[in-house]
Amino acid sequence: MSANLFNTGINGNYSSSGKNAGNLSSIKIKYLEHKIDKLYMITEALWLILKEKNHLDDENLTELIAAIDLKDGRRDGKVAISGPRNCTKCGRVNSIRQMYCIYCGTFLNTETFK
Numbered sequence: 533m534s535a536n537l538f539n540t541g542i543n544g545n546y547s548s549s550g551k552n553a554g555n556l557s558s559i560k561i562k563y564l565e566h567k568i569d570k571l572y573m574i575t576e577a578l579w580l581i582l583k584e585k586n587h588l589d590d591e592n593l594t595e596l597i598a599a600i601d602l603k604d605g606r607r608d609g610k611v612a613i614s615g616p617r618n619c620t621k622c623g624r625v626n627s628i629r630q631m632y633c634i635y636c637g638t639f640l641n642t643e644t645f646k
């Protein structure tokens with residue numbers, strides 16, 4: 533498998549000011565669409581491998597997706613996002629999106645899919 537499978541290739545260092553902002557937005561949307569397509573293909577490939585090797589079927593996957601969707605009590609097709617959390621070292625509040633405490637630098641992200 534290629535080491536660059538998840539490499540997106542664009543670093544996002546653009547300025548969005550001036551008359552090119554519309555073009556830049558269009559480029560960014562196309563880039564995000566490309567990333568989504570790539571992730572969709574990777575996900576589908578992984579599912580096909582798992583399905584074949586573990587004798588699963590699409591119903592198994594559908595049930596698991598529904599269970600994940602319902603983690604927040606709502607069947608809305610969206611991933612549940614946890615709220616802010618406290619740093620294990622300094623105790624200060626950080627956004628769930630921070631991998632490291634913004635105050636002391638302690639590694640925060642211990643959950644694989646958060």
Ligand SMILES: [Zn+2]
Binds near residue numbers: 620621623633
């Ligand atoms: Zn901290």
